[in-house]
Amino acid sequence: VALIERAQAGQPAAIGRLISRAEAGTAEAREALARIYQLAGRAHVIGITGVPGSGKSTLVGKLAEKLRKKGTKVGIVAIDPSSPYSGGAILGDRIRMTELATDPGVYIRSMATRGATGGMARAALDAVDILDVAGYQTIIIETVGVGQDEVEIARASHTTVVVSAPGLGDEIQAIKAGILEIADIHVVSKCDRSDANRTVTDLKQMLMLGLGDAPKSGWSIPVVGTSAISGEGLDDLVTAIGRHRSVAFDTESGRRRRIDIARFRLRKTAENLLLERFAQDIDACAAPLVEQLAGRTGDPYSLAEELLKLIAREETP
Amino acid sequence: VALIERAQAGQPAAIGRLISRAEAGTAEAREALARIYQLAGRAHVIGITGVPGSGKSTLVGKLAEKLRKKGTKVGIVAIDPSSPYSGGAILGDRIRMTELATDPGVYIRSMATRGATGGMARAALDAVDILDVAGYQTIIIETVGVGQDEVEIARASHTTVVVSAPGLGDEIQAIKAGILEIADIHVVSKCDRSDANRTVTDLKQMLMLGLGDAPKSGWSIPVVGTSAISGEGLDDLVTAIGRHRSVAFDTESGRRRRIDIARFRLRKTAENLLLERFAQDIDACAAPLVEQLAGRTGDPYSLAEELLKLIAREETP
Numbered sequence: 235v236a237l238i239e240r241a242q243a244g245q246p247a248a249i250g251r252l253i254s255r256a257e258a259g260t261a262e263a264r265e266a267l268a269r270i271y272q273l274a275g276r277a278h279v280i281g282i283t284g285v286p287g288s289g290k291s292t293l294v295g296k297l298a299e300k301l302r303k304k305g306t307k308v309g310i311v312a313i314d315p316s317s318p319y320s321g322g323a324i325l326g327d328r329i330r331m332t333e334l335a336t337d338p339g340v341y342i343r344s345m346a347t348r349g350a351t352g353g354m355a356r357a358a359l360d361a362v363d364i365l366d367v368a369g370y371q372t373i374i375i376e377t378v379g380v381g382q383d384e385v386e387i388a389r390a391s392h393t394t395v396v397v398s399a400p401g402l403g404d405e406i407q408a409i410k411a412g413i414l415e416i417a418d419i420h421v422v423s424k425c426d427r428s429d430a431n432r433t434v435t436d437l438k439q440m441l442m443l444g445l446g447d448a449p450k451s452g453w454s455i456p457v458v459g460t461s462a463i464s465g466e467g468l469d470d471l472v473t474a475i476g477r478h479r480s481v482a483f484d485t486e487s488g489r490r491r492r493i494d495i496a497r498f499r500l501r502k503t504a505e506n507l508l509l510e511r512f513a514q515d516i517d518a519c520a521a522p523l524v525e526q527l528a529g530r531t532g533d534p535y536s537l538a539e540e541l542l543k544l545i546a547r548e549e550t551p
Numbered sequence: 552v553a554l555i556e557r558a559q560a561g562q563p564a565a566i567g568r569l570i571s572r573a574e575a576g577t578a579e580a581r582e583a584l585a586r587i588y589q590l591a592g593r594a595h596v597i598g599i600t601g602v603p604g605s606g607k608s609t610l611v612g613k614l615a616e617k618l619r620k621k622g623t624k625v626g627i628v629a630i631d632p633s634s635p636y637s638g639g640a641i642l643g644d645r646i647r648m649t650e651l652a653t654d655p656g657v658y659i660r661s662m663a664t665r666g667a668t669g670g671m672a673r674a675a676l677d678a679v680d681i682l683d684v685a686g687y688q689t690i691i692i693e694t695v696g697v698g699q700d701e702v703e704i705a706r707a708s709h710t711t712v713v714v715s716a717p718g719l720g721d722e723i724q725a726i727k728a729g730i731l732e733i734a735d736i737h738v739v740s741k742c743d744r745s746d747a748n749r750t751v752t753d754l755k756q757m758l759m760l761g762l763g764d765a766p767k768s769g770w771s772i773p774v775v776g777t778s779a780i781s782g783e784g785l786d787d788l789v790t791a792i793g794r795h796r797s798v799a800f801d802t803e804s805g806r807r808r809r810i811d812i813a814r815f816r817l818r819k820t821a822e823n824l825l826l827e828r829f830a831q832d833i834d835a836c837a838a839p840l841v842e843q844l845a846g847r848t849g850d851p852y853s854l855a856e857e858l859l860k861l862i863a864r865e866e867t868p
Contacts, residue, residue: 504855
């Protein structure tokens with residue numbers, strides 16, 4: 235509790251400790267996180283996603299600088315790709331943000347994508363609440379736009395920004411196509427490049443064809459070209475984000491979005507609890523079933539049913 | 552049952568229908584898939600993964616051609632990144648494989664990454680079994696090396712090949728670092744490029760430092776440079792895969808790996824069943840809890856506990 239109060243007073247060490255506890259996701263952490271959830275809810279949460287190489291980390295840095303100039307306190311939760319086995323997060327682009335890191339009005343936290351199913355979404359959204367309670371007014375969640383969990387996290391925000399860049403390879407383009415529809419705002423980065431216009435036109439054409447969710451709510455999805463080199467478009471992006479903030483906070487469609495986020499969060503937290511209990515029980519019950527499966531004397535479906543029955547029997551005394 | 556027999560006779564339409572049923576994952580499909588599981592187990596399953604832009608799809612095509620020349624029937628299950636919302640798979644590089652597609656000794660199937668948690672792994676491994684039963688002797692599972700599910704699928708094979716390419720961006724390099732440790736065989740593609748040597752040297756150095764799982768089993772992990780343009784290294788890759796086949800099928804460490812795969816598969820199938828039942832129940836119970844969560848009059852942890860209790864009460868009459 236003292237820790238929460240210190241986080242509320244904006245002490246970075248307390249904020250960091252709480253986020254680490256959220257990442258660890260232990261049963262003891264839950265009481266504090268439950269309390270923080272109920273204290274939070276004021277910040278504008280922006281999800282920023284894009285394929286590898288789209289320049290989204292650079293954009294996040296530039297956007298944070300712009301917001302800082304307006305006096306806004308900015309929290310950044312960056313979900314970094316990491317090894318599912320050794321578990322280490324690779325900081326990569328994060329290093330470029332060191333200028334921001336010395337500004338007390340900015341809090342940057344990298345989180346690794348390892349861990350139990352649904353655990354990353356739960357931990358990331360807990361981290362957003364912690365920053366919210368600590369007084370950060372705009373909180374950016376940055377994820378790489380590959381992987382269902384990553385995309386869902388970027389969508390569990392008030393305003394989702396999808397970053398595209400010109401001139402990426404075929405495979406990257408294919409991945410990109412999968413995330414375009416979640417955008418409230420499109421950014422085309424690297425628009426100092428000559429082929430950026432084409433990317434802008436393609437996106438506008440796609441929007442005219444009525445793809446994406448947002449048109450239903452009366453919000454017209456803007457396509458903003460930005461350049462980290464010339465600074466072009468960054469003010470337009472800040473304006474677009476501000477306009478969408480009003481949609482998110484003051485309209486019926488914003489309220490519905492908040493219900494959707496709550497549903498996603500309840501589902502992820504419950505799934506997490508469910509799988510956690512299951513993982514505790516599986517080691518005790520599974521060994522003979524695994525042998526049968528490896529020997530192909532049983533099949534995955536029947537043995538999975540049997541495993542769930544064994545676990546249920548253990549749980550009900 | 553007639554469908555299984557027709558698949559066993561190698562009829563492509565029957566194989567395709569069964570894989571579609573595996574993808575749909577309906578309760579009716581399970582009986583057939585359970586039977587197929589017990590009939591399968593002969594094929595050599597190769598997981599091939601690599602970051603976007605590593606050229607793994609091209610490599611898979613070239614490898615399949617080489618194996619075909621040796622008379623091996625080759626099945627390919629390609630997990631394509633796709634939209635988690637609209638659900639369409641984007642074929643992308645798949646189109647390049649059309650030459651192979653006219654060869655009856657090759658079966659290529661693209662699967663989308665949408666669907667319930669764990670569902671993709673379950674469906675992909677069911678598809679491998681279907682191709683196994685249909686007489687394909689080598690089955691390649693190709694996944695993009697981003698996202699925990701994708702990496703786990705590539706690992707749930709007898710032989711895991713990780714494809715690296717020279718000259719990729721920072722962010723891609725960071726993602727790459729996360730998958731190197733799962734390789735039984737490393738491939739450096741595009742080795743006609745002048746900077747490929749550096750990539751080969753880096754990998755060899757990493758292996759000398761003892762990273763990765765395989766050294767423990769006495770298998771010395773090879774680094775094979777390949778070029779899709781000159782054809783260089785493809786024979787070496789076929790040889791390395793053949794040597795690792797012996798490790799996978801004839802050694803104690805291969806047997807342990809098979810147990811690990813069975814454990815992974817049992818866990819994924821059980822998780823899938825668990826989450827599926829949960830999803831069926833959640834709609835009935837969750838609405839008032841979601842309202843509380845959205846209004847922040849409750850917190851995710853307490854409400855998730857409450858949801859699981861409500862569901863448990865519904866299930867036990």
